[in-house]
Amino acid sequence: MKLNHLNLTVTDVSAARGFLEKYFGLTCRASRGNGFAVLFDDDGFVFTLMKGNDVQYPKTFHIGFAQENKESVDQINQRLKEDGFDVKPPQQLHGYTFYVEAPGGFTVEVLSQ
Structure with missing residues (x-):
């Protein structure tokens, strides 16, 4: 499926x-x-x-975009930062990851294994 x-x-x-x-x-x-x-x-x-x-998702709700490698995660993080988004540097958690609040009221995770 x-x-x-x-x-x-x-x-x-x-x-x-x-x-x-x-x-x-x-x-x-x-x-x-x-x-x-x-x-x-x-x-x-x-x-x-x-x-x-009135868009209100649960606090932990997010969508994810998996990347092929850590370098791609870093590149997206840097582009978002340069464009004025409030993003923290990626961390090694359940993968190499960071989160960003997207326009429209939802959260996006960017990660690689």
């Missing part, structure tokens, strides 16, 4: 879409203004974003 898609409710679809495209290589194939967007990864996974006014 293969997971087919994930839908996130976000406060700003356009900002969340741009973030996911810029830092994680997702491609938007359809959108309706700031109300809805359909993004795909290189493996055909469908990631949809829907506009919501």
Whole structure:
């Protein structure tokens, strides 16, 4: 069985879409203004974003983007930092990892084993 898609409710679809495209290589194939967007990864996974006014995920909720190596994790961390995101340096925990608050109201983990 293969997971087919994930839908996130976000406060700003356009900002969340741009973030996911810029830092994680997702491609938007359809959108309706700031109300809805359909993004795909290189493996055909469908990631949809829907506009919501009061987005509140549980404190530990996050999505993750696995990277091939520590260098890729460091590069994404540095790009985010340079672009003004509040990110801490990666740490060796359950993998080499860091978290970032994404535009739209959700948390992203970037990690490698």
